[in-house]
Amino acid sequence: MNPSPHTLPGDAAQYAAAAGLDPARLPTHVAVIMDGNGRWAESRGLNRLTGHNQGYRTLKNIVMESQKLGLKCLTVYGFSTENWRRSEEEVNGLMRLMLRAMRSEIEELIQSHIRVRISGRIDSLPPDLQEEFARAEQRTAHFSGLTFNLAINYGGRAEVVDAVRLLTQQVKEGVLRAEEIDEQTIARCLYAPDLPDPDLLIRTSGELRLSNFLLWETAYSEIYVTPIYWPDFGPEQFVAALADYQRRKRRFGAVEELD
Ligand code: IPE
Ligand code: IPE
Ligand code: MG
Numbered sequence: 472m473n474p475s476p477h478t479l480p481g482d483a484a485q486y487a488a489a490a491g492l493d494p495a496r497l498p499t500h501v502a503v504i505m506d507g508n509g510r511w512a513e514s515r516g517l518n519r520l521t522g523h524n525q526g527y528r529t530l531k532n533i534v535m536e537s538q539k540l541g542l543k544c545l546t547v548y549g550f551s552t553e554n555w556r557r558s559e560e561e562v563n564g565l566m567r568l569m570l571r572a573m574r575s576e577i578e579e580l581i582q583s584h585i586r587v588r589i590s591g592r593i594d595s596l597p598p599d600l601q602e603e604f605a606r607a608e609q610r611t612a613h614f615s616g617l618t619f620n621l622a623i624n625y626g627g628r629a630e631v632v633d634a635v636r637l638l639t640q641q642v643k644e645g646v647l648r649a650e651e652i653d654e655q656t657i658a659r660c661l662y663a664p665d666l667p668d669p670d671l672l673i674r675t676s677g678e679l680r681l682s683n684f685l686l687w688e689t690a691y692s693e694i695y696v697t698p699i700y701w702p703d704f705g706p707e708q709f710v711a712a713l714a715d716y717q718r719r720k721r722r723f724g725a726v727e728e729l730d
Contacts (some may be wrong), residue, residue, distance in 0.1 A: 483536045486710035496717055498670035500544040501537065502692065504684055505530065507676025507700030514700075520564040525702035527572050536706045538583055538617040540713075544666055545619050548684050552592065552626030566597050569623065574604045577610065586614040590662035592627035594634075613635035620663055627686030661687060668692065671716045673709075675701040693719045 487494070512522030530547060537545045550565060580587060587607040594601065604623070615660055637660040641647040647656070658664060669685060669692045677698040681689065695712045697704070720728045 481663075482706040483710065485540045486707050487540065487713075490710045490714040492710060492714050493717055494541065497540065497542060497713060498693075498716055499542075500546065500667050500669045500671075500725065501542060501713075502548075502669035502672045502685055502689070503533070503548040504548045504672070504674040504682060505701040505704075506674060506678060506682075508702060510676060511700035511702040512516060519561055520568070522702060523565055523568055527568060529702050529704055531572075532549075532705065534580075534585065534617070534619055535711055536709055537619075538585060542617055544558075545617060545673070546590070546622060546666070546669060546685070547620070548622045548625065550591075550623045550625070550680075551683055552624060552629050553683060566600055570586070570597075570600050570603055573600075573607055577607050580607070580619070581610060581614075583614040584614040586616070586618045587611045588618055588620040588663055588666075589623055590620055590630075591622065591623045592629055595624055612664065618666065620666060621683070625684070627664075627683045630662055631657075631687060633662075658687070671695060673697070673714065675699055675704050675714050691721070691723055 508526040509519040509523035510522075511525065512519050533547075534545060549569065554565070555562060577587075587604075587610075589604045589608060593604060596604075604621075634644075634657055638647065638652060638656065642649050642652075668688045668690070672685070672689050672692040672694050672695070674696045677696060679696060685692075693716050695715055697708060697712065699708055721730075723729050
């Protein structure tokens, strides 16, 4: 008998059961700062691009596990507005890797009914990568399973700047009055206004900082940091983060836990 795509085959199911994960209380939106590819490679005497390549394998695995677990939304930080400061070799290698990865994964993403979204200043990316991303978004726009939101050339401050530019344009055109600007109007001008704020933010490789990721959206996200380098992050660690989230009490400024 073929398992339905929404049952939990393999690793995710085993780890979820072992960790006592409650499928009814999963975070709706998980965001991930996939950090540590370089250190993973350097600790093995390999070059940084080998680490990024290994990080891509991890990402593929975590996207599929997210789908199997029934998560609605996964946002991952793939390239920041600050990552252009790296060597030309590393930046070019990352751009090529993203192109190759998107080309080789798109059919499986479609088969798995995963909706692909890209967040960031896409127009500064190489044209072939822009085209590949645009095609992936178009081809998967109608799916309602997991939304896989890839943050590329993404900066939290750049996102707020872009939102302010949109809003001032609307005020100039007379479609919005300045007094009408509130948190909702700002949120509607962010890159992915249809996605809820992340419930859980995971950062691998131990750094205790946001590195300009989702500054607006993570106002009340639960933060989980693991020392494990991203290429070593597997379903077991992912489920451990979800289980940790389920033990948190989210108060949103109130005294009692709020849903
Ligand atoms: C994260 O790994 C991937 C990107 C930023 C593109 P790093 O490349 O930052 O790895 P470390 O932090 O140097 O180990
Ligand atoms: C954040 O990691 C960016 C991505 C994971 C894509 P960085 O490695 O760029 O962050 P810093 O430099 O350690 O803050
Ligand atoms: Mg890093």
